[in-house]
Amino acid sequence: QKEVEQNSGPLSVPEGAIASLNCTYSDRVSQSFFWYRQYSGKSPELIMSIYSNGDKEDGRFTAQLNKASQYVSLLIRDSQPSDSATYLCAVYNNNDMRFGAGTRLTVKP
Amino acid sequence: KAGVTQTPRYLIKTRGQQVTLSCSPISGHRSVSWYQQTPGQGLQFLFEYFSETQRNKGNFPGRFSGRQFSNSRSEMNVSTLELGDSALYLCASSPDKRSEKLFFGSGTQLSVL
Numbered sequence A: 001q002k003e004v005e006q007n008s009g010p011l012s013v014p015e016g017a018i019a020s021l022n023c024t025y026s027d028r029v030s031q032s033f034f035w036y037r038q039y040s041g042k043s044p045e046l047i048m049s050i051y052s053n054g055d056k057e058d059g060r061f062t063a064q065l066n067k068a069s070q071y072v073s074l075l076i077r078d079s080q081p082s083d084s085a086t087y088l089c090a091v092y093n094n095n096d097m098r099f100g101a102g103t104r105l106t107v108k109p
Numbered sequence B: 001k002a003g004v005t006q007t008p009r010y011l012i013k014t015r016g017q018q019v020t021l022s023c024s025p026i027s028g029h030r031s032v033s034w035y036q037q038t039p040g041q042g043l044q045f046l047f048e049y050f051s052e053t054q055r056n057k058g059n060f061p062g063r064f065s066g067r068q069f070s071n072s073r074s075e076m077n078v079s080t081l082e083l084g085d086s087a088l089y090l091c092a093s094s095p096d097k098r099s100e101k102l103f104f105g106s107g108t109q110l111s112v113l
Helices: none
Strands: A004-006 A011-013 A021-024 A033-037 A045-050 A054-058 A060-064 A071-076 A085-093 A096-099 A103-108 B006-008 B008-015 B019-024 B031-038 B040-051 B053-057 B064-068 B074-078 B089-093 B108-112
Touching: A011 A021, A011 B019, A021 A085, A021 A103, A033 A060, A033 A071, A045 A054, A045 A060, A071 A085, A071 B064, A096 B031, A096 B040, B006 B108, B008 B019, B019 B089, B019 B108, B031 B074, B040 B064, B040 B074, B053 B064, B074 B089
Parallel strands: A011 A103, B008 B108
Antiparallel strands: A004 A021, A021 A071, A033 A045, A033 A085, A054 A060, A060 A071, A085 A096, A085 A103, B006 B019, B019 B074, B031 B040, B031 B089, B040 B053, B064 B074, B089 B108
């Protein structure tokens, strides 16, 4: 079992819809959780971090964490074509960051 | 502030050769991590350095090594290259040793022929 798992997609949503990206992790003692966005040919950039159970909102982005289920999600409201990218879930534990393989999101105009 | 700088941007090597990649972190950042990114595997953690000391290492063979200098710049070396080493190698820096928020460089695209 991989430490951090994501559906590789591709996930395709129409412009204006809600995109839902999911991630599960295997280590129960994981402490911190992140979402990175990576445009094609570019390096990953941090867009959200979440540390405690519940929701965290930042503009059109909402991160959700459920430690009991070992589940993290990212919701993108009012999706735009510029949101088309690969979204990487990352889990921090024991001094290192582990990434999922990423979900490729396409937002169609 | 300048971002994380990685050189070279592209490299082509042949099997059996060795390669050294360089990473200059954001000014003031003391932690540097290295990742290998391939289409099927995503980002795989290689190692992390803080104050010239390797703090953590991923599950890669001993052919992969690294070091950090007193100015926080870091290098990674891959010896006896194999075809499977073809990947994008990303360096990330963070301000301190709790490397939660990573700032990535543009990467070095290594092709092994």
